[in-house]
Amino acid sequence: MDTAYLIETIIKVVVILLIFSALAGIGTYFERKILAFMQRRLGPMYVGPYGLLQVAADGVKLFTKEDIVPTNVVAPIFKIAPVITAATAFMAAAAIPFFPEFTVFGYTVHPIVADVNIGILYILGMMAVGLYGPMLGGMASANKFSLLSAARTAAVFISYEVVSGLAILAPIMMVGSLSLVDFNNYQVGGISHWIVWSQPVAFILFWISAFAETGRTPFHLIANDHEIIDGFGTEYSGMRWGLFFIGEYANMFFISFVIPLIFLGGFGDGSFLGAIGLLAKVAFFFFFFLWTRAAWPDVRPDQLMWLCWKVLMPIAVINVVITGFVMMF
Amino acid sequence: MKMEAFNDRNVADNGYFLVDIEDYPTDGWGKFKRVVKRSFRGELFVGLWVVMREMIRFDIHTVQYPQEKMPIGPRYRAVHEMKRLWESDTERCIGCGLCEKICISDCIRIDTKIDEDSRKEVSEYTINLGRCIFCGYCAEVCPELAITHGGEYENASDQREHFILYEDMLTPIDTMKAGKQLEFEGFGSITPHEDERVKKTPLAY
Ligand code: SF4
Ligand code: SF4
Numbered sequence A: 001m002d003t004a005y006l007i008e009t010i011i012k013v014v015v016i017l018l019i020f021s022a023l024a025g026i027g028t029y030f031e032r033k034i035l036a037f038m039q040r041r042l043g044p045m046y047v048g049p050y051g052l053l054q055v056a057a058d059g060v061k062l063f064t065k066e067d068i069v070p071t072n073v074v075a076p077i078f079k080i081a082p083v084i085t086a087a088t089a090f091m092a093a094a095a096i097p098f099f100p101e102f103t104v105f106g107y108t109v110h111p112i113v114a115d116v117n118i119g120i121l122y123i124l125g126m127m128a129v130g131l132y133g134p135m136l137g138g139m140a141s142a143n144k145f146s147l148l149s150a151a152r153t154a155a156v157f158i159s160y161e162v163v164s165g166l167a168i169l170a171p172i173m174m175v176g177s178l179s180l181v182d183f184n185n186y187q188v189g190g191i192s193h194w195i196v197w198s199q200p201v202a203f204i205l206f207w208i209s210a211f212a213e214t215g216r217t218p219f220h221l222i223a224n225d226h227e228i229i230d231g232f233g234t235e236y237s238g239m240r241w242g243l244f245f246i247g248e249y250a251n252m253f254f255i256s257f258v259i260p261l262i263f264l265g266g267f268g269d270g271s272f273l274g275a276i277g278l279l280a281k282v283a284f285f286f287f288f289f290l291w292t293r294a295a296w297p298d299v300r301p302d303q304l305m306w307l308c309w310k311v312l313m314p315i316a317v318i319n320v321v322i323t324g325f326v327m328m329f
Numbered sequence B: 001m002k003m004e005a006f007n008d009r010n011v012a013d014n015g016y017f018l019v020d021i022e023d024y025p026t027d028g029w030g031k032f033k034r035v036v037k038r039s040f041r042g043e044l045f046v047g048l049w050v051v052m053r054e055m056i057r058f059d060i061h062t063v064q065y066p067q068e069k070m071p072i073g074p075r076y077r078a079v080h081e082m083k084r085l086w087e088s089d090t091e092r093c094i095g096c097g098l099c100e101k102i103c104i105s106d107c108i109r110i111d112t113k114i115d116e117d118s119r120k121e122v123s124e125y126t127i128n129l130g131r132c133i134f135c136g137y138c139a140e141v142c143p144e145l146a147i148t149h150g151g152e153y154e155n156a157s158d159q160r161e162h163f164i165l166y167e168d169m170l171t172p173i174d175t176m177k178a179g180k181q182l183e184f185e186g187f188g189s190i191t192p193h194e195d196e197r198v199k200k201t202p203l204a205y
Helices: A003-038 A054-064 A075-095 A119-130 A132-140 A144-175 A180-186 A200-214 A238-263 A272-295 A301-328 B028-040 B043-057 B098-102 B137-141 B173-177
Strands: A102-104 A107-109 B080-082 B108-114 B120-128 B147-149 B163-165
Touching: A003 A054, A003 A075, A003 A238, A003 A272, A003 B043, A054 A238, A075 A119, A075 A132, A075 A238, A119 A132, A119 A144, A119 A180, A119 A238, A132 A144, A132 A238, A144 A180, A144 A200, A144 A238, A144 A301, A180 A238, A200 A238, A200 A272, A200 A301, A238 A272, A272 B043, B098 B108, B098 B137, B137 B147
Parallel strands: none
Antiparallel strands: A102 A107, B080 B147, B108 B120, B120 B163
């Protein structure tokens, strides 16, 4: 391991951390604006032009707020829980190739922190660990709403994880690798080579479980404001709550990267156009998260379990079996 | 906006109809069929389209409150006003004390004295807006249409007791001279065309 590699990795880590922390903030702005427009409102308008500096105002508020640890909570777990959510979200990003490799000053940069050969497993695993944040935070808090939220987290946890794993299995069988770079190279031949055409069912299933994974509407039951206040976040304030928030939005962005990389050709042949294409796909998937929030109702926890175990999992298994048969003959 | 649609209570003729709701399935096969139907009929996409349509139309209904304000109706009961007589620009209030008497939250205090022309004159008149419930009784009872409700609803105060004095409520004399005093049209005011309907009491039959 030479020094250049070490420096490069550190720079990449810092860049990813900075960009996606900022994006998480800007993501909230877009969310509020788009939801507002869809509901015939204006959204934030007062801080800066068109409310653009609202993010900064919120950030200042979050950072400077008093760090409150309520009396009856289990303090060590309460304190560590938001860190788990935020940290695992960014750790998952290590195996995501955000861009095709490019050359600056004769030095080839691979915009992926670690192209580990189990990339997709690592990402899914890390994102799953992220759910320990809400769960531990909810259980460490001293109120019933947080506890309910923790129980729901567990329900979500054991439901969607099976579906996303089985759904992704079929494309993995086709590609024969777990690295997202290999996934991208598999589909390098243009739109007709995208995995989504040969694995439409897996695509839909993975997309659905992405909603459960990030806890977005229609599976927004972990922190459903109108039922259980803010769920696990009820007793959090200030920057600890902010970490939950950053983790959630960073997760949304990362999953929006993963879906196109696996199913929709990723950055294609690695040209500049391909990179722009990937960004466009990511933007669409992120927008879709907001879009569904404006349009769809939430399901109940038991409905989510029902959906995942009785509907989606059998479909995923059948999909894997059929894929296996097709590949065998 | 037309009011007929709201005032017409004969709902049967107005295109109201019972929504056709199927019975809920009870057996497993029926439930399965319902799930399949709901999954593939694309209802979710109808929802997506509706919100997308609203976003494209961009028909925003937000009122950006401090800069923009909604017009309020003449019957709105906000902070009181004291009107002046159109003919002489003097105060309408005759100091009869009816408003003080009727006020159910006891928040009007009025004091009168006899002025140099031996006429009754209001010397003090205060309303405690912190107690006032804006019921409108004072405006209704006032025989002179002197105390009325105005449209000023931004009366936040940093203390519970928030008094408004006679001079604050009285129409400023400049406004009066310019003929800009708004006549009260709310509860207790004179109905339109009252002049035509009024009959003189005959002296003899
Ligand atoms: S509005 Fe009602 S409560 Fe207020 S001063 Fe008049 S009579 Fe009293
Ligand atoms: S405001 Fe009206 S009711 Fe009250 S004292 Fe004056 S004239 Fe009488």
